[in-house]
Amino acid sequence: YVDAERYRHDLHQAELFLAGRSQTIIDESIQGMEQAAEKQDYETAAHYRDRIALLKRIQQRQYISAEQGDADAVAIATSGEAACIVVTFIRGGQNLGNKLFFPRIGVESTASAILSGFLAQYYLAAGGSNSRVIPARIYINQAIGDRMLLAQVFSEQAGKKITVSVGNRGAPRRWLQMATVNATQALRQELANKLDMRARFETLREALNLEAIPERIECFDISHSMGEATVASCVVFDMNGAVKSDYRRFNIENIEPGDDYGAMTQALTRRYKRIKEGEGKLPDLLLIDGGKGQLSVAEKVMQELQVEGVKLIGVAKGVERKPGKEQLFLSGSKQPTILPADSPGLHLIQQVRDEAHRFAIAGHRMRSRRTRKTSPLEQIPGIGGKRRQNLLKNFGGLREVS
Incomplete structure (x- = not known):
């Protein structure tokens, strides 16, 4: 039910709007919002606030529609x-x-x-x-x-x-x-983010007792579904944030399904062998999503490739497997390091690790989709697209062909 006075008020504002006088409605709504706030009628004040925001959006669209064309x-x-x-x-x-x-x-x-x-x-x-x-x-x-x-x-x-x-x-x-x-x-906002990022790098240096601020951080992660379509990701961060142009993905081949250690070995070897050959830049800090086992894999690969000057850290989720409870396994240390949940240095590690996780999952999903769309007949030498279609058409399906 709407009383007569409220009905007349709404009708008047509708007339103003249709007459193109939306600014008058905004001015009246601002006055109504201030009066409602003084009376501590916050629900009504919020109603006026939302109306003002809507009218301003409509105004903006009207301005933009004033001139047609591209x-x-x-x-x-x-x-x-x-x-x-x-x-x-x-x-x-x-x-x-x-x-x-x-x-x-x-x-x-x-x-x-x-x-x-x-x-x-x-x-x-x-x-x-x-x-x-x-x-x-x-x-x-x-x-x-x-x-x-x-x-x-x-x-x-x-x-x-x-x-x-x-x-x-x-x-x-x-x-x-x-x-x-x-x-x-x-x-x-970008400048504020950079200041925050630099503060995180500095806090991480202090927390891990590093000699200098790591100017470049790389992080690896593995993603697969029951060992299928395994993809490793490598993401890169510096003090300005993510360096997406340096991101890399690796389709992992010729390993036992579900062998994360084998996948990590292959990804790290491919990455740093190329860098040793002059294709890219070594990180100051290398994060591996995993505990002691994955850290040992990274140490072995770096030793075999004779890569020096890179600090290695394995990032494990901890016993409770909750954010803020991560255990950091530093190369050369027997006991894990646990940073406070509110540590900016830990937040940086979480940010880099989560980005590696996201990038790996995205790559795995793309590879899975391609695998589902690919017919095994494509792997047989001498069978092109037209012959493959004829085989499927004549036999009725892949099972009948086999």
Whole structure:
């Protein structure tokens, strides 16, 4: 049941909304929220809060729909030696979301130089097999010297006229304002995360009595289902966070199903044999997801490959198998080290280990899907796709063929 006064109020606000006066409704709702909060009527205040948030989202969509067509709004934010670039995708006048980029920059790099280099790399990579389409208009929040040259190159690649301009009025201005806010907030969060990550590295050095802060950490994990489709993962972290370009997966072959030690031996051997040959960089700290057994495997592999200068740690879940109760088996120590559950150093180890676990599981699932889609007939030399189809068609199925 809704009383007459409430009904008239709702009807009035509906009229305001249909008349395009949503800001008036927001102002009234803010007043109502403040009055409800003063009366400690928090349920009503929350109702007003949610209404305000909804109306602001609708306003934003209305702004974005003000200009039809396809465009990208590219905004850069910088702070010291860090930068964030946000590309907001406008298609048919609608905001389809954005993507964040954190380019590596030099000490003396200017915002315009960073943005110019990014635009060239980002849009010129849209050719070839890449499915990215260059929109007709690219709006930027920072003036760049080679704007006309970039527009000409983009036009030649896209086969249509492409404009690159500083959007300073109308809908493009609003798009860039939103993109700039997103870039600034994302950069602030990224810098905070880096400070937190550096603090974790320092705490880990102190907790493990290391001579220096480990600048590079690698972690290995194994994933399989009843010994099938075994995949080993290697993830890499430095003081800036995950170095995903250095991640590696290893499809494990020719071992007994479920032999995690054999799988770890194969993965470590393949990884560090290549690094010894000059393909990559050795870590300062190597984490192995497992206890003494897996640590012994790692020690043996490193000894056989004559790899030196890498600190080895086996990470076991502990007796209770609960987060925060991990036991750390350090190479050369007989007793495990147990860090406090609130230790930033332990949190770093957990983060790296969990990422290795996630990466291994994802690889295992992909390999399992490929295995299920692969017919054993594909393994027989001389039987191609057409002959395989004919065999299955004539015999009715794989079982009948065998």
